[in-house]
Structure formats: structure tokens, C-alpha cells
Amino acid sequence: MDVVHGLNPQQQQAVTAPDGAVLVLAGPGSGKTRVLTHRIAYLIQHQGVAPWRIMAVTFTNKAAREMTDRVAGLLGGRPDGLTLGTFHACCARILRREAEHLDRTSSYVIYDTDDQESLVRRALKKLNLDDKKYPPRQMLQRIDRYKNELIKPDTVQPGSYLEEIAARVYEQYEQLLQESNAYDFGDLLMQVVLLLDSVPAVMQAYQQRYRHVLVDEFQDTNTAQYALVKRLAAEHGNLFVVGDEDQSIYLFRGADWRNVRRFRDDFPECQTILLEQNYRSTQIILDAAQAVIQRNPHRTHKRLFTERQGGGQITVEEAHNEDEEAQMVVDTIRRLAHSNEARPGDVAIMYRINAQSRRIEEALMRSGMPYRLVGALRFYGRREVKDVIAFLHLVQNPADSVSLLRVINVPSRGIGARTIASLENWAAALNRSPGDALTHMTDGSDVGAGRFPGSNTAHVALSRFAALLAGWVARSEILPVADLMDVILEESGYQRHLQDGTTEGQERWENVQELRRVAAEFPDLNLTDFLEQVSLVSDVDKLTDEVNAPTLLTLHAAKGLEFPIVFIVGLEDGILPHRHSWEEPDQMWEERRLFYVGITRAKSRLFLFHCFRRSLWGSTEYTQPSRFLEDIPPALIVGRSPGVGIDRPSRTDWSWSRSGGVLPEPAELSRSDRAVQRSAAGAIYMTGQRVRHPQFGEGIVIESQPADGDSVVTVAFSGLGLKRLMGSMAKLETLPDSR
DNA sequence: AAGGCCCTTCTTTTT
DNA sequence: GAAGGGCCTT
Numbered sequence: 017m018d019v020v021h022g023l024n025p026q027q028q029q030a031v032t033a034p035d036g037a038v039l040v041l042a043g044p045g046s047g048k049t050r051v052l053t054h055r056i057a058y059l060i061q062h063q064g065v066a067p068w069r070i071m072a073v074t075f076t077n078k079a080a081r082e083m084t085d086r087v088a089g090l091l092g093g094r095p096d097g098l099t100l101g102t103f104h105a106c107c108a109r110i111l112r113r114e115a116e117h118l119d120r121t122s123s124y125v126i127y128d129t130d131d132q133e134s135l136v137r138r139a140l141k142k143l144n145l146d147d148k149k150y151p152p153r154q155m156l157q158r159i160d161r162y163k164n165e166l167i168k169p170d171t172v173q174p175g176s177y178l179e180e181i182a183a184r185v186y187e188q189y190e191q192l193l194q195e196s197n198a199y200d201f202g203d204l205l206m207q208v209v210l211l212l213d214s215v216p217a218v219m220q221a222y223q224q225r226y227r228h229v230l231v232d233e234f235q236d237t238n239t240a241q242y243a244l245v246k247r248l249a250a251e252h253g254n255l256f257v258v259g260d261e262d263q264s265i266y267l268f269r270g271a272d273w274r275n276v277r278r279f280r281d282d283f284p285e286c287q288t289i290l291l292e293q294n295y296r297s298t299q300i301i302l303d304a305a306q307a308v309i310q311r312n313p314h315r316t317h318k319r320l321f322t323e324r325q326g327g328g329q330i331t332v333e334e335a336h337n338e339d340e341e342a343q344m345v346v347d348t349i350r351r352l353a354h355s356n357e358a359r360p361g362d363v364a365i366m367y368r369i370n371a372q373s374r375r376i377e378e379a380l381m382r383s384g385m386p387y388r389l390v391g392a393l394r395f396y397g398r399r400e401v402k403d404v405i406a407f408l409h410l411v412q413n414p415a416d417s418v419s420l421l422r423v424i425n426v427p428s429r430g431i432g433a434r435t436i437a438s439l440e441n442w443a444a445a446l447n448r449s450p451g452d453a454l455t456h457m458t459d460g461s462d463v464g465a466g467r468f469p470g471s472n473t474a475h476v477a478l479s480r481f482a483a484l485l486a487g488w489v490a491r492s493e494i495l496p497v498a499d500l501m502d503v504i505l506e507e508s509g510y511q512r513h514l515q516d517g518t519t520e521g522q523e524r525w526e527n528v529q530e531l532r533r534v535a536a537e538f539p540d541l542n543l544t545d546f547l548e549q550v551s552l553v554s555d556v557d558k559l560t561d562e563v564n565a566p567t568l569l570t571l572h573a574a575k576g577l578e579f580p581i582v583f584i585v586g587l588e589d590g591i592l593p594h595r596h597s598w599e600e601p602d603q604m605w606e607e608r609r610l611f612y613v614g615i616t617r618a619k620s621r622l623f624l625f626h627c628f629r630r631s632l633w634g635s636t637e638y639t640q641p642s643r644f645l646e647d648i649p650p651a652l653i654v655g656r657s658p659g660v661g662i663d664r665p666s667r668t669d670w671s672w673s674r675s676g677g678v679l680p681e682p683a684e685l686s687r688s689d690r691a692v693q694r695s696a697a698g699a700i701y702m703t704g705q706r707v708r709h710p711q712f713g714e715g716i717v718i719e720s721q722p723a724d725g726d727s728v729v730t731v732a733f734s735g736l737g738l739k740r741l742m743g744s745m746a747k748l749e750t751l752p753d754s755r
Numbered sequence: 756a757a758g759g760c761c762c763t764t765c766t767t768t769t770t
Numbered sequence: 771g772a773a774g775g776g777c778c779t780t
Contacts (some may be wrong), residue, residue, distance in 0.1 A: 075769045104770040129768080201770050236769075268767065369766055371771090425756090432756045552770055572767050594766055610767080633765070634771055 019057040019090055023050070030289045032062075033256070037283035039276070043320045044305070045578065048258050049290040052232055053083050055256060056098070057090040068097030071229040071248065077553055079232055079576060099226070103241055105552050107204040110211075110222075117215050118207065120197050123544055125409045126551040127193070127200045130402065130416045132156055135196075136598070138417075139188035150181055156602075158182040159189060160580055163202030164238040164270030166209060195449045196300065197415040204545040205240040212247050223251035234259030234279070238270035242278065255283070258302050261316060261517055263613050265572060267606045276316075296578050296619050298327025304622070304648045305615040311647055312605045330622045332645060332655040335635075338372070338586075341625050342379035348623060349566060352581065355644050355702035358621075360385060364579035366571050366614050368592045370630070372585060373568050380566070390569035395587035396550065400514060400524040401531050405550060408497070408505045409487045412543050414451040421450075427513035430477040438470030439478060445469075472510045497546045498536040571614045581590050582618035584611075587626040588639040599741055611644050706751040707731060709741070713753065739753025 020028055027047055031054045042048040056072060059065040074080045079423040080101050088094045100105060108126065115122035127135065129753045136152040136159070159182065162172060169187035174180040193200065199207060212219040231237065234257035237245075249255040257279060264273035282288060294302055302320045309315070335341035345365060352358040357490035365376055373389060380387045395401060403426060406419035414420075424432040436450075443453035446466055457468065457479050468475050484507055492500055505511040505528065514525045535546060567579070571592075586592060615622060626641045705717040715731040729741045731746065741748070 060775095079769085102770065108770095126770085128770085204770080233769085265767080266769070269769080271769095371765085428757070430756070434756085570767065572769085575769080591768085598767060606767095631771095 017085075019054045019061060023047075023054065024293055025291070025293050026289055027051050027054070027654075030258075030291070033287055033289070035252075035254050037279070037286035038251065038256045039279055039283075039286050039288045040256070040290065040291060041276075041316055041318065042260050043294060043318050044260065044613070045294040046291035046320075047077070047261075047293075047295060048291065049083060049086070049230075052230060052258055052290070053086040053090060055230065056083075056087050056100075058640050060091060060095055065227060066097070067095035068099070069225060069227040070230070071099040071228070071231070073103050073106055073184075073245070074102065074232040075102060075236055076576070077105070080105070083232070102552065102716060103244070104204045105548075106207045107244075108199075108548060108552065109717045111199065111204065112207050114211060114215075114218060116659045117211060119194055120199065123197070123413050125198045125413050125416050125419070125547065126197070126204070126512045127196075127198050127418060128396075128551065129156075130397070131198075132159075132200050134418055134421070135189055135192050136185065138421075139185050139192060142188055142192075145181065145185070150185070151180075155185050155437050156629070159186045160202050162186060163200075163206045164240055166206055166240050166243060168210075168462065175592055186210050192417065195415065197413050197418045198418070202240070203239075205244060209240055209243050212244075214369055216244045219247065220251075220601065222248055222702060224536040227252045228254045228256065229256040231255070231259075233263075235264040235273045236262050236266050236269075236271040236275055238272055239275075239638075240270075240274075242275045246282070261403060262312070262318075263575060265575065265606060265613060267602065270695055271734055279510055288314075289683050290318055292318050293318055294322040297322060298324045298620060299614060300327050300329060300652050301615060301618050301620075301622055304330055304652050305612055308608060308615065308644055308647050309612045310610055311454075328621050329654045330624065330648065330652050332624045332648075332653050334641070335625060335627050337627050337629050338375045338631070339379070341585055341627050342375040344625060345376060345585065345623075346383050346385065348583070349581075350383070354619075358581050359564055360566050362573065362580040363566040363583065364577070364581070364617065365566055365568050365583045365585060366569075366617070367585050367595055368571060368610070369586075370570060370724075372591070376568060376585070386563065386565040388563060390567065390573045395527070395530070395551070398527055400528050403510065404501065404505070404528055404531055405547070407488075407508065407510070408501070408543065408547060410451065410485065410675050411492045411500070411504070412547060413453050414485065414489065415449040417449050417451055420454070424481060427509050429481060429509075430473070431481065433472040435470060435477060438468075442468055442470070454478060455486065455571060458486045473477040492543055496535075496539050497541065497543055498532050498539070500543070501532050501535060505625075520648060571610045575613050575616050578617050578619055580619045581621045581623070582613045582614065583623045583625065585625045586630070587624050587645055588630060589642055590637075591630070591632075592642050592644070608644060611642075708749040708751055 023031060024047075027050065030038065033055075040048070040051060042051070045312065052072065056070060057071060060067055062607040071082065074083065084094070084100055087098070087100070094657075101109075111118065111120075111124070112122040115124075133152050133156055136156045137147060137368070140147050140150060140152065140155070162168075169183060172179065172183040172186065175182055191714065193203070193414060205722050212222065226248050229245050231245055236259070245257075259276060261273045261276050265273055276720075280288070294361055297305075299322055302322055333344060334565045335344050349358075349360055349363055352363070353360055360679055367373060367376075377387065377389065396405075403423055406422040409416050409419040410423065418637070421436065423486060424436065439450050439453065446453055446456075456466070458476075468478070470478075487507070488500065488504055491503060495503065511525070514521050534550075535541075538546065538549070569577075571584070584592075592611060593604055597603035597607045623644065626645070627639060629636055629638050631637070706714065707717060717729060717731055731741060731748075
């Protein structure tokens with residue numbers, strides 16, 4: 017098969033680009049994956065590059081799998097030795113292969129966010145720091161950021177007292193991690209970069225091997241990831257990256273769309289190719305998407321176009337509350353199905369936060385319509401699933417202290433806080449991890465100077481668990497993973513513990529069985545490989561399109577997918593854009609990109625819903641339609657939504673809709689309120705003006721600048737330092753000049 | 756050591 | 771509104 021046939025000129029140019037650095041900026045639905053897979057096939061088939069000299073990295077397993085399949089399809093078989101996988105999976109493999117150069121063995125375990133948090137808690141305890149004053153999650157966020165930025169504990173440059181603390185916690189955390197023979201997600205990337213930098217022979221080996229390095233979703237790379245691919249491609253200089261700045265939505269994970277600009281700076285002679293033809297959506301949907309995204313600064317302008325002219329207009333509707341919103345979604349799906357416009361399986365319902373899914377699920381259940389839910393309480397995040405995986409991790413790597421502490425007393429076997437403390441002290445005295453110390457209870461080294469110092473009861477309880485563990489470790493060599501699970505579930509008493517006669521217990525047991533089924537499905541994976549698989553997969557990966565049912569998912573989870581019909585619900589200020597994004601312009605831009613991603617998932621029809629009032633976390637609040645809705649040209653919209661679309665006064669004019677003298681209806685009241693709250697949009701403040709912010713308190717305006725229809729205000733708050741705020745969102749109250 | 760009760764804490768989450 | 775953590779009692 018000709019790998020160039022059927023491509024448009026820009027795609028062709030990208031696929032056949034000569035050696036060197038190539039930057040492909042690909043709009044949504046422009047055939048990004050197509051370009052990547054054809055490029056790989058082209059290199060192998062037309063340029064004679066050996067598959068093992070090519071590395072292609074993606075972010076998700078799903079993307080990796082799809083690319084593998086498509087490359088295989090193009091070449092009529094899976095190429096031998098091609099490195100194609102997620103960043104994390106590729107790095108995990110390198111760390112196992114190169115373990116001899118590292119301070120962890122090749123049977124290391126991978127810690128997820130939960131594991132990381134409990135490690136931070138332990139680090140805080142060891143340092144005698146109050147976890148009220150230094151919330152573990154915040155500490156962890158900083159640690160993650162350091163790792164994403166390739167900053168080691170000893171290279172942290174603390175800019176504040178809090179950062180100084182964070183650096184100390186980071187150092188302690190690293191010790192615990194090393195002692196547990198574990199890496200966290202951030203390490204997988206950072207440790208590989210550090211390894212390359214510290215062992216020249218390893219660096220050379222990989223650089224010489226990979227003649228071509230290709231990167232998918234480049235806009236989502238963080239500093240460590242960019243550093244990694246730059247090093248790998250340094251020898252041959254063939255770095256081919258594909259991305260879309262407008263779809264960068266993982267800032268909070270360290271993704272930095274600025275890497276696109278860095279790439280251009282680092283490779284000034286790079287070839288830049290724009291993919292602007294969209295093969296997915298109607299022109300109306302594209303126009304709306306572009307109108308929304310164009311208000312973001314610092315982006316490479318693209319003019320998306322499609323040959324799919326026409327198509328239905330975008331529907332914008334206001335519901336009274338989230339129940340009515342959910343019902344309207346269900347009714348609309350019904351209507352579309354009835355008129356044969358779409359099958360329920362063509363539909364996706366997207367929302368900003370998982371908490372929004374419940375009302376929709378309830379409405380769907382009421383109407384007897386099945387649905388597919390992505391994410392929510394992630395399968396691998398469930399307590400019982402994590403418990404069983406912790407048992408397995410412990411068997412694979414008894415040094416794993418997070419897993420040990422998680423399950424050592426589950427179900428209760430008389431090992432309480434005091435016993436654990438004496439185990440930890442003993443381990444520290446022996447200079448071992450608690451798990452290693454425990455293992456030595458059964459092999460006779462628990463005598464003389466190394467004798468366990470705690471009470472006899474504690475010793476007995478610990479020995480019993482140590483014996484159990486030793487038995488599992490012995491059998492892990494011979495039993496397939498599924499059988500090993502059966503043994504552990506039985507002997508640990510975990511099965512009886514779950515099957516306590518309640519429905520909830522039964523549900524939990526079924527989840528455990530689901531995990532067992534996954535293990536049974538891959539009988540030739542050994543324990544280490546199985547656990548690596550489990551650590552590096554997510555729920556979206558399991559999404560199949562066999563069932564004819566609507567899909568419920570967050571906007572984040574929707575990236576990379578497409579659906580004929582898309583509903584986005586909860587388009588209200590506070591939800592999308594989310595409250596927590598209001599203060600930082602950077603985050604506000606990201607919210608906009610998130611909306612853009614949602615819109616561009618739609619092939620034929622787009623439905624946008626917002627509520628007049630919404631209850632979230634118990635309390636009910638009146639809402640304002642999302643500010644992003646205003647940016648969609650009215651001509652593209654139909655529907656009955658106040659202030660949005662045709663025949664309606666624009667929102668900024670709402671002040672005059674107030675009824676004179678008559679007590680206003682609730683709706684009217686809220687509209688005039690909205691107008692008042694909006695009055696600060698684009699407001700410019702005098703330097704030196706005193707202001708009050710609802711959260712930050714009083715401060716002084718340092719700078720105030722217009723920014724497309726809005727303003728960015730820099731305020732110095734006492735004790736908090738400088739904050740950059742959006743004029744329209746900050747709800748700043750001006751204060752009279754005192755003194 | 757274990758179980759119950761109150762309190763806080765809530766985004767998004769490719770790996 | 772729900773779930774996990776911390777504190778208290780048994």
C-alpha cells in the first residue's frame with residue numbers, strides 16, 4: 017500500500033518531510049494520527065529506516081494502541097522492534113533495563129497519586145511537621161512540580177518559607193521512595209533524564225539507536241518530557257512533533273504549551289506544517305469553535321475549514337436546574353433517536369466535573385436508557401481494587417512500604433498503630449525498610465542484636481503476617497497471577513472481610529473479581545508485567561464502542577475522541593470556566609481550551625446547556641451562563657436561552673431589562689444582578705488604588721492593563737504578595753483612599 | 756486495638 | 771452530599 021496516497025498536500029508534506037526537526041500544528045480532526053502513522057510507515061518503507069531505530073511516544077495507552085494497529089495495517093504486519101508507547105511506559109522499560117545504573121532494582125513498583133500522598137504524610141510525620149499547616153496534597157503538588165521541572169531536592173531554590181518546607185519534605189519523600197524500591201509517575205520521566213545525563217555510555221547508546229523520534233500531543237509535554245525527547249534526538253536531529261496549542265488542557269499536570277515555542281527556538285531551522293483541513297465537523301461547529309478559541313492570546317493562528325458545509329445550528333438551552341437539564345438531555349436524545357437522526361450510541365454527554373454526572377445518570381436510568389460512564393470513581397481507584405493490588409505489589413517487592421502499611425492490618429489482625437510504630441523503629445535501626453525487616457522475622461535473622469524490640473503480642477502478630485507473606489512470595493514464582501490472587505484473597509481473610517453480607521460488600525467483591533478476570537485474561541504476563549500494566553492504564557483505555565448507548569465523560573476524558581452528537585452541560589460561570597480558574601489568566605485560557613476541545617469533538621450536532629440555578633455540594637446558587645457562550649456568534653445558534661443567540665439583547669445590555677417599579681420575577685432579578693456583577697469587565701484601575709477582594713482581602717493595585725475585552729489587574733495583597741486577576745472575574749471592590 | 760462519630764474537604768487527572 | 775481522616779470512647 018502506498019503510504020502517501022489519499023493524503024492532502026499538507027499531510028503529504030508532513031509525512032514525507034526530509035530529515036531534521038519538524039513541527040506539525042494540527043487542528044482538531046485534521047488527521048493528526050494519520051500523519052504520524054503514515055510518517056512511521058514512510059520512514060520504514062521508503063527511507064529504509066529499521067523499525068528498531070524509531071521511537072514514537074504518546075500520552076495515552078489508547079493512542080499508542082491505535083497507532084500500533086494503524087502502522088501494522090499500513091505495513092501489512094507489525095514492524096519488529098519499533099518503540100511505540102506512552103512516555104511513561106517507555107521510560108518504565110528503560111528504568112528496568114538499566115537498573116544496574118540506578119539505586120532501585122528492576123522489580124521496583126510504581127506509586128500512583130494515592131500512594132504518593134500517603135508517602136508525603138509519612139515524610140511529614142518523620143520531620144515532625146504539622147499536616148494541618150502543610151497539607152499533604154499541597155506538598156505533593158509542589159513535589160510533582162519539581163519533578164516535572166527536573167528539580168532534585170538539592171537543587172530546589174526556595175523562594176518562600178513554604179517552599180523551604182516543601183524542599184525538606186521532598187528530600188524525605190525521596191528517601192522513603194528509594195527505601196521502598198519505588199518510583200512515582202514523575203520519576204519515570206525524571207529518572208530517565210537524570211540517568212542519561214549521568215551515564216554517558218547509556219546516553220550514547222540510546223542516542224545512536226534512535227535515528228527518528230516522533231512525539232504525539234506535543235502541546236501536553238512537560239519540561240521533563242521535552243528534555244527527554246530532545247536528548248534522545250540529539251545525535252541524529254530527527255525530531256518530529258505533532259500537536260495543537262489550542263488543545264493543551266493539562267496545565268495542572270505540568271503540561272506546558274510553551275514547549276511549542278521552545279521547540280521553534282531550539283530548532284530555528286525546523287519545518288512548520290499547519291494542518292487546517294478538518295475532516296470531522298460541520299462548518300458551523302468549526303466556526304463556533306474558532307470564535308471561542310480566538311479570544312486566547314499567544315497562539316498560532318490557524319484557519320480551520322471543512323468540506324462539510326451546512327449542518328444543523330448549535331442549540332443553546334437554559335434549564336431551570338440540573339434535574340431539568342438532565343431531563344432535557346434525555347428528551348433530546350429520545351427525539352433524535354425517534355426521528356432517526358441519531359442512535360443513542362452516537363451521543364456523548366460532556367461535563368466539567370465528575371460530580372455533574374450523577375443527575376444525568378439518574379435521568380437516564382429513570383427513562384430506562386443504558387449508558388456508558390467513563391471515569392467517575394475510577395475502577396483502579398476503588399479501595400478494594402487498590403487493596404488487592406497492594407497485596408500483589410508487596411509480594412513482588414516486599415520493600416514497598418506504602419503497600420505494606422496499607423494492608424498489614426486489613427482485615428484486622430491485631431496490628432495497630434503501636435505495633436506498626438515498633439516495626440518501623442526496628443526497621444530504621446536495622447537500616448532496612450519495614451517490609452524487609454518483616455521478611456527477616458521468618459528467616460531466623462530475628463535474633464541477637466537484630467531482635468524485635470516490641471511486645472510479645474506484637475511480635476506474634478507480625479510473625480504471623482510475615483509467614484503469610486513469605487508463603488505468597490514463594491508461590492508467586494510458580495502460580496499464574498489470577499491463581500496467586502485467589503490464594504491471597506483466601507489466606508489473608510480479605511475475601512471473608514468483603515463478603516460481609518451487605519450489598520456494598522458484594523459490589524466490592526465483584527470489583528475484585530473483575531480485577532481477577534483481567535489477570536486471567538493475560539495468563540502469560542508475569543507478576544511484574546501485570547502490575548506495570550495495571551499501574552499505567554486508565555479507564556478511558558477500556559472504552560469500546562460496542563454498545564449502543566450514550567457516553568458520559570468529562571471534557572478532559574473527551575480529548576482525542578469524536579461523536580456525531582455532543583452535549584455539553586453545565587455551561588455556567590463557576591463550572592465552565594471553573595471557579596478555581598478565576599484568579600489566574602493562565603488557567604482561564606485553559607478553561608477556554610477545554611471548551612474548545614469539547615466543541616470540536618462534535619461531528620454533526622452540538623447541544624449546549626446551562627442552568628438558571630444549580631446546587632453543588634449541598635447549597636443552591638443562582639448562576640450566570642458561561643462567559644464563553646457569549647463568544648459564539650448568534651447566527652450559529654438556535655434555542656431559548658436568555659441573553660444568548662438571536663432576538664435577545666446582548667448580555668451586557670441586561671441592565672435595561674429591569675422592570676420599573678414592579679417587583680421583578682426571580683429570573684429578572686438574577687439578570688439585573690448579573691449586570692451588576694459584570695460591571696467590572698474590562699475595568700481599568702488606577703495604580704495605587706486600594707481594593708478589596710472577597711478572598712484575598714485588601715490590597716493595592718500595581719498595574720492594570722486591557723486584555724481583549726477584559727483586563728488584567730495586578731494587585732499586591734498584604735501577606736500574599738502579587739496576584740494577577742481578571743478584571744471581570746475578580747469582583748474587586750474599590751476602597752476610598754484612607755489617610 | 757477497634758469501632759463509631761464528627762469534621763473537613765471538595766477541579767480537571769493521559770500516566 | 772459523600773467520603774475519608776482524626777479523635778474519642780469502649
